[in-house]
Amino acid sequence: MTAEAAAMTDNEQLRADVHAAARRARVASRELATLSTVVKDRALHAAADALLAAAPDILAANATDLDRARDAGTGEAMLDRLALNPQRIDGIAAGLRQVAGLPDPIGEVLLGRTLPNGLRLRQQRVPLGVVGIVYEGRPNVTVDAFGLTLKSGNAVLLRGSSSAADSNAALVTALRRALVDEGLPADAVALLSSADRATVTHLIQARGLVDVAIPRGGAGLIDAVVRDATVPTIETGVGNCHVYVDAAADLDVAETIVLNSKTRRPSVCNSAETLLVDAAIADIALPRLRDALTEAGVRVHTDPTEDQLRAEFLTLDIAVAVVDGVDAAVEHINTYGTGHTEAIVTTDLAAAQRFTDRVDAAAVMVNAATSFTDGEQFGFGAEIGISTQKLHARGPMGLTELTSTKWIVWGDGHVRPA
Numbered sequence: 001m002t003a004e005a006a007a008m009t010d011n012e013q014l015r016a017d018v019h020a021a022a023r024r025a026r027v028a029s030r031e032l033a034t035l036s037t038v039v040k041d042r043a044l045h046a047a048a049d050a051l052l053a054a055a056p057d058i059l060a061a062n063a064t065d066l067d068r069a070r071d072a073g074t075g076e077a078m079l080d081r082l083a084l085n086p087q088r089i090d091g092i093a094a095g096l097r098q099v100a101g102l103p104d105p106i107g108e109v110l111l112g113r114t115l116p117n118g119l120r121l122r123q124q125r126v127p128l129g130v131v132g133i134v135y136e137g138r139p140n141v142t143v144d145a146f147g148l149t150l151k152s153g154n155a156v157l158l159r160g161s162s163s164a165a166d167s168n169a170a171l172v173t174a175l176r177r178a179l180v181d182e183g184l185p186a187d188a189v190a191l192l193s194s195a196d197r198a199t200v201t202h203l204i205q206a207r208g209l210v211d212v213a214i215p216r217g218g219a220g221l222i223d224a225v226v227r228d229a230t231v232p233t234i235e236t237g238v239g240n241c242h243v244y245v246d247a248a249a250d251l252d253v254a255e256t257i258v259l260n261s262k263t264r265r266p267s268v269c270n271s272a273e274t275l276l277v278d279a280a281i282a283d284i285a286l287p288r289l290r291d292a293l294t295e296a297g298v299r300v301h302t303d304p305t306e307d308q309l310r311a312e313f314l315t316l317d318i319a320v321a322v323v324d325g326v327d328a329a330v331e332h333i334n335t336y337g338t339g340h341t342e343a344i345v346t347t348d349l350a351a352a353q354r355f356t357d358r359v360d361a362a363a364v365m366v367n368a369a370t371s372f373t374d375g376e377q378f379g380f381g382a383e384i385g386i387s388t389q390k391l392h393a394r395g396p397m398g399l400t401e402l403t404s405t406k407w408i409v410w411g412d413g414h415v416r417p418a
Contacts, residue, residue: 059086159203176189
């Protein structure tokens with residue numbers, strides 16, 4: 001057999017494996033769609049207990065991933081995304097319990113009316129079905145995705161990165177064991193192999209088996225999924241977020257917000273990557289903010305290149321630009337931003353209103369840090385991602401964003417006249 005023929009055979013086997021997992025997920029999704037809220041919530045609490053019980057195995061697997069990543073020269077920001085510790089596992093388990101405490105969106109009636117001919121119409125929320133998630137690094141996404149998809153009645157196919165392969169496998173093993181113990185299908189959650197990039201392609205092109213694909217990671221991953229997918233996609237994640245310090249800003253407030261937006265956790269997508277300062281106060285504000293950032297360990301790029309103005313650094317770096325008023329700030333953001341989160345610091349309500357009306361972003365903050373754009377902070381529990389597109393969902397995606405709708409029409413022998 002030639003090398004080309006062997007490669008084709010391997011690729012076909014991978015495709016068959018992904019499609020088989022998708023078919024099992026499809027079967028599981030039909031059962032999940034009919035589960036009561038009580039059953040789903042009990043399973044979520046059981047999964048949280050299972051994660052805590054399996055913490056030693058999960059941490060050992062994570063240590064293997066971290067060692068491999070360090071040997072590969074992975075940067076500190078990515079190591080931080082990958083790392084688990086007892087506190088993070090506690091937080092992940094608590095996230096499942098929080099989702100269990102949220103209202104169940106399935107069955108919610110959005111519209112209902114009776115037509116003049118007596119037909120009774122009802123539009124209600126239903127699960128999407130099978131959700132495929134492609135993500136990088138962060139193993140907490142594995143559990144967040146499971147919790148939200150289970151509560152919303154969906155099955156999930158997970159394709160994490162090879163850097164977190166052992167961590168993800170340990171987490172999914174614990175989750176599947178909990179499902180079986182609760183009498184639910186283990187295939188409500190499945191982890192696809194990350195050993196070959198082809199599994200991503202086969203997942204996002206499994207039209208008819210997978211209902212929606214959600215990429216969660218860097219720009220390269222998201223662009224590749226959106227470009228190559230033949231199943232519907234929800235674009236998430238890339239965050240070139242700005243903080244604009246207006247001429248009427250309280251500088252004490254501005255300093256606090258800028259530091260929190262940049263330094264709280266620089267490796268996440270809601271971290272501020274660019275600071276905009278109004279020209280009217282630049283002589284006073286810019287040195288103060290630059291010094292505060294520098295003291296906090298941030299590399300401040302006060303003469304940024306075009307690439308730096310467009311960069312999602314995900315590190316302790318920030319670009320700085322001076323703009324001539326709120327309209328110029330909006331123009332800059334709409335030129336360089338990624339539609340994620342934008343913030344204004346000001347005491348001028350008219351300026352704040354102008355900013356919020358004109359900035360094109362999924363979330364706009366007024367006198368608050370960009371770090372608040374987060375499903376948990378918005379009261380959604382865990383999040384499946386932060387959508388930066390405009391169709392179906394935008395902003396942090398919780399339970400309702402993982403649903404579709406169904407029209408149910410009740411009649412009494414009604415037929416339509418010719």
